[in-house]
Amino acid sequence: AAPGRSIHYGAVLHFLADPGAKPNPDTWQLFDPGALVVGADGHVEWAGPEGEIPPELGDGTPVDHRGQLIVPGFVDTHLHASQVDVIASFGEQLLEWLEKYVFPAEKAFAAGDHAQLVSSLFLDTLLASGTTTAMVHPTVHKTSVDALFEEARKRSMRILSGKVLMDREPYAPPDLKDPSVEQAEADTRELIGRWHNKDRLTYSITPRFAPTSTEALLQMVGRVYQEFPDLWLQTHAAENKEEVETVRELFGGRSYIDVYDRYGMLGGRSLYAHSIYIDDQDRTRLAQTGSTIAFCPTSNLFLGSGLFDLDAARGAGVRVGLGTDVGGGTSYSLLVTLNEAYKVLALQQQKLSALRGFYLATLGGAEALHFEDRIGNFQPRKEADFVVLDWAATPVLKRRTEVAKDFQERLFALMTLGDERAIRATYVLGQLRYDRGQGIASP
Ligand code: GUN
Ligand code: ZN
Known part of the structure; x- marks a missing residue:
């Protein structure tokens, strides 16, 4: 593997703009199954469908988050x-x-x-x-x-x-x-x-x-x-x-x-x-x-x-x-x-809406802080801060997201029922800084 590159597999959701009060489909991307490729320098190299990773980026350490949702920090x-x-x-x-x-x-x-x-x-x-x-x-x-x-x-x-x-x-x-x-x-x-x-x-x-x-x-x-x-x-x-x-x-x-x-x-x-x-x-x-x-x-x-x-x-x-x-x-x-x-x-x-909610927590926050050129989504060269979310963090959340009829309904259940228990892992500049099983990675 190329030194330091990592490939995170899982559903990947991010935003390109404010979805608005009635979500505009051009403003968000969901890759499921998806992949997020992070370079040795802690920046995003690529995000997209799992099957379409560019060959020149295919050489990296795989990290399996399948069944979970990867969103920007x-x-x-x-x-x-x-x-x-x-x-x-x-x-x-x-x-x-x-x-x-x-x-x-x-x-x-x-x-x-x-x-x-x-x-x-x-x-x-x-x-x-x-x-x-x-x-x-x-x-x-x-x-x-x-x-x-x-x-x-x-x-x-x-x-x-x-x-x-x-x-x-x-x-x-x-x-x-x-x-x-x-x-x-x-x-x-x-x-x-x-x-x-x-x-x-x-x-x-x-x-x-x-x-x-x-x-x-x-x-x-x-x-x-x-x-x-x-x-x-x-x-x-x-x-x-x-x-x-x-x-x-x-x-x-x-x-x-x-x-x-x-x-x-x-x-x-x-x-x-x-x-x-x-x-x-x-x-x-x-x-x-x-x-x-x-x-x-x-x-x-x-x-x-x-x-x-x-x-x-x-x-x-x-x-x-x-x-x-x-x-x-x-x-x-x-x-x-x-x-x-x-x-x-x-x-x-x-x-x-759940889409607008997750936008506000990620790209919307980055825009609010005038850092949308550095963080907020998974466009290439952005800083790779991201969170792995667990749909099954609690029995209530697990059941509700299982019976949901589509992605937006599942995401709304996660937004409404989720809390810190739904945070499976947190990565900062591509590095694991928190893992729900292991706790805090010591600084
Ligand atoms: N207004 C001035 N100081 C504070 C503070 O510490 N918290 C809040 N919520 N409002 C403030
Ligand atoms: Zn305050």
Whole structure:
């Protein structure tokens, strides 16, 4: 065999574009029986029907996933590495939940050993959930960024992150604040120098959200963001009614999105998690500027935040990715997230097909993060991040997919009933990083 080439046999599903509300058959490909050929460099060489592997690629180590489904690695566009210990905390909506549970947990990240331990656990959990790319909030501490990026690098994962910025009391507690805007900028620049574009890591300037930010902080954020053409920006927007009212009182402006717009924060490579309480003018601005929304259904239901209008956002041409938003969200699994997304949309008379769901978790996420040239599907030369899914992960799933009359019905059962138990294996850059039987491949 050619050194390092591997040929993965199984059903192969990927997307070329958004299938839309009524799946357009030109937007997706299913090869069953299929094969995925991965080169020694961890990039895709070819995907197609098992019987049509080009002769010059036939020489590789075979890996048998027959009877299972191979899809591109999942993309989680929004979650918090700092909230591993507060997932499933009882009884509060956003602002009280932050104060009561989140901020105390985030204070612990000042200690490097805690940050390292939790970041390692966090990334292993992503891999066990089939997630290979994620946009992540750590904490205000530089140690939290270093720990997350170091651990991500060991696993070759594509992670976007950056130091959380907070400087406004009482929304940010006094002992979890940047001492000054100057120091926040200096720390951010130091971390950009250390991590931005190193291997698969991308720096994202991370003001937590408007209520924890002074005007001077948001001005600095907009300025630094505009200075680097490929720097990302991530924050939260319009998640909760009380939060929206607070922002109106603190900043005025036409809308919450308009406040961020005022500071030059909108643009390609900027992400606004939630964006539930927005209007058509906001959607037009987000679309015009190439900004992204992270749709986080388990979190929006758990925190009682509200229902995100996907059709309106996509209809306006806004990029939308899925986010688990752990620890506001209640699962690291994008399958579970899709199951909840379906319900959030059902409550608004919208329908999420399985094809569109899997598109959102893969190529849609890649597009949302402007990485569609590198990841998201199995076109040649893409990075070979992929997941092997088990149709028979549980007795209920096994039975339901056996009696299904066609592929789309089976896929819908997998989307609705699946969770981390359905992740048979996760590969990053062609390398096995998680196996359900063996556990995590040590980094
Ligand atoms: N808004 C500001 N901070 C947070 C956070 O940590 N989680 C969520 N869901 N919303 C936020
Ligand atoms: Zn969040």
